[in-house]
Amino acid sequence: MNDQPDSESKIEDSDLEKSEADSPERPGSENSLNTGSKPGAIFRRPAVIRTAMLITTGLVFTLLVWGVGSLIVHATMPTPEPTPVPTATLVTLPAGVSTPAFSASAQSTGLLRGHEIQITPATAVEDRTEVTQYTVEEGDTIFGIADKFGLTPETVLWSNRYVIGDTPDGLSIGVELFILPMDGVYHRWSEGEGLNGVSSFYGVSPDVIINYPGNNLDQDLVGDYSNPNIAPGTMLVVPGGERPTVAWIVPRDNPASGNSYLGPGACGGILYGDVGTGTFTWPTTERWISGYEYNPPVHNGLDFAGRSGFSIFASDSGVIVYSGWSDRGYGNLIVIDHDRGWQTFYAHLLDGSMLPCGSNVQKGQLIGLMGSTGRSTGPHLHFEMRLNGYPVNPWQFLN
Numbered sequence: 572m573n574d575q576p577d578s579e580s581k582i583e584d585s586d587l588e589k590s591e592a593d594s595p596e597r598p599g600s601e602n603s604l605n606t607g608s609k610p611g612a613i614f615r616r617p618a619v620i621r622t623a624m625l626i627t628t629g630l631v632f633t634l635l636v637w638g639v640g641s642l643i644v645h646a647t648m649p650t651p652e653p654t655p656v657p658t659a660t661l662v663t664l665p666a667g668v669s670t671p672a673f674s675a676s677a678q679s680t681g682l683l684r685g686h687e688i689q690i691t692p693a694t695a696v697e698d699r700t701e702v703t704q705y706t707v708e709e710g711d712t713i714f715g716i717a718d719k720f721g722l723t724p725e726t727v728l729w730s731n732r733y734v735i736g737d738t739p740d741g742l743s744i745g746v747e748l749f750i751l752p753m754d755g756v757y758h759r760w761s762e763g764e765g766l767n768g769v770s771s772f773y774g775v776s777p778d779v780i781i782n783y784p785g786n787n788l789d790q791d792l793v794g795d796y797s798n799p800n801i802a803p804g805t806m807l808v809v810p811g812g813e814r815p816t817v818a819w820i821v822p823r824d825n826p827a828s829g830n831s832y833l834g835p836g837a838c839g840g841i842l843y844g845d846v847g848t849g850t851f852t853w854p855t856t857e858r859w860i861s862g863y864e865y866n867p868p869v870h871n872g873l874d875f876a877g878r879s880g881f882s883i884f885a886s887d888s889g890v891i892v893y894s895g896w897s898d899r900g901y902g903n904l905i906v907i908d909h910d911r912g913w914q915t916f917y918a919h920l921l922d923g924s925m926l927p928c929g930s931n932v933q934k935g936q937l938i939g940l941m942g943s944t945g946r947s948t949g950p951h952l953h954f955e956m957r958l959n960g961y962p963v964n965p966w967q968f969l970n
Contacts, residue, residue: 773812836895847909872955902945
């Protein structure tokens, strides 16, 4: 009887265990609560991870937008004006001490600068092959005429050596000048000349002269270059040609003499006389230029300003080897020989004011008066210095 309850008890326990094993676990059960309470288990869920990533991305984006906006705003803000801070204490003048009044209202001289640079457009030059003529007008210069026709001043001078000589002082109103179509030389053919010699003198080849259309030369008819069939007096254009500066005065290796090339005022055979000191002084009391500067071979001297009758002085001691009228545009001219190859020219002098040829003169001695004789547009002194017959820059020697 006692064994029966034990048997029933075992049956009930076995059924209970089976029932518990078969029944599903409920969310609110004790097992469920124990599982969810484990540390970090919630952060391993995919939904939670995705939510956390979205929140983090949003915060980073918001911070980025705020930072860029702040930079833009601060960059457009005006820079604050600096506050001046004195570095020293101001000192006031004692009573009764006056300061000078500065003003430019009475300014009468000086160099004024324009507000804008004035650029003169280049003159349009006519394209041509023939030689034309130009009549000199009031105010014309070798430089202005050259610019008007697109040539160099040397070309204008070299093209008219038979008209005005080798000096721009020969330029005067009404003179007819030859104007070449390009830079070069205008040569008058002389009997006995050869093409080889003429072209070599001007620094070009004979073919340059022969082939220039404006010269109207036929190579077959010209024949032998050493004795060409070219009529004397024929004017020929030498394109690109150049000629050396003419030495008008013979160096004083022998007795001092003038040169008849300048005109009838030359004298010579002077064996004894004053010689130069080796230094040169101003030939006038005026020391500013009224016309041409030294610019050889276009202009071989300086044009000193002044008035008719101003005194002209010997720049150094020597002997006058030319005194009189010059056929080369100088008008009344004095040339002083200083020995050792040095000579000085004084041109456009007043009639009847010059010392005679052969006179000994001392440095600074009065030799004549300023005038406007010869081819001159107004009173001035044309002054040249020559060494061994060739011009030198007077600015390097005057003192």
